[in-house]
Amino acid sequence: MHGxxxxxxxxxxxxxxxxxxxxxxxxxxxxxxVRCCGLRPVGELFHRFAGGGGVTGVVLLAESHLAVHTWPELAAVTLDVYVCNFGADNSARAEALLAALEAAFSPVDVQRQRLQRGGA
Structure with a gap:
């Protein structure tokens, strides 16, 4: 459960x-x-909202998940990357994935949060 x-x-x-x-x-x-960062996709779903809305997307990973939500009307995006560290430490892969997706959106401002899950 550590991740x-x-x-x-x-x-x-x-x-x-x-x-x-x-x-x-x-x-x-x-x-x-996801693949460039060494993580393994096992499924995905991407949906565009009507009326010029944004996209919500989820990639299920063997290691856990990636979620992306875009708001074109706000010029904003939220990213969520969670990896389990069962059997191997995937933390560096998660960091690399988040950095790559941040760069893809070219934001002016980024607010990041980091949570270690499944502690002792």
């Missing part, structure tokens, strides 16, 4: 980027970054 849970709130992102409103573009980028 690392990372979140980031991104503000001031260029909302015209396809990642904000195109679920397939966001899906492809997320899966690419």
């Amino acid at each position: 690392l849970h990372l979140t980031a709130d991104l503000r001031g992102c260029p909302p015209q980027a396809a990642l904000f409103t195109d679920p397939e573009a966001l899906r492809q980028r997320c899966l690419h970054e």
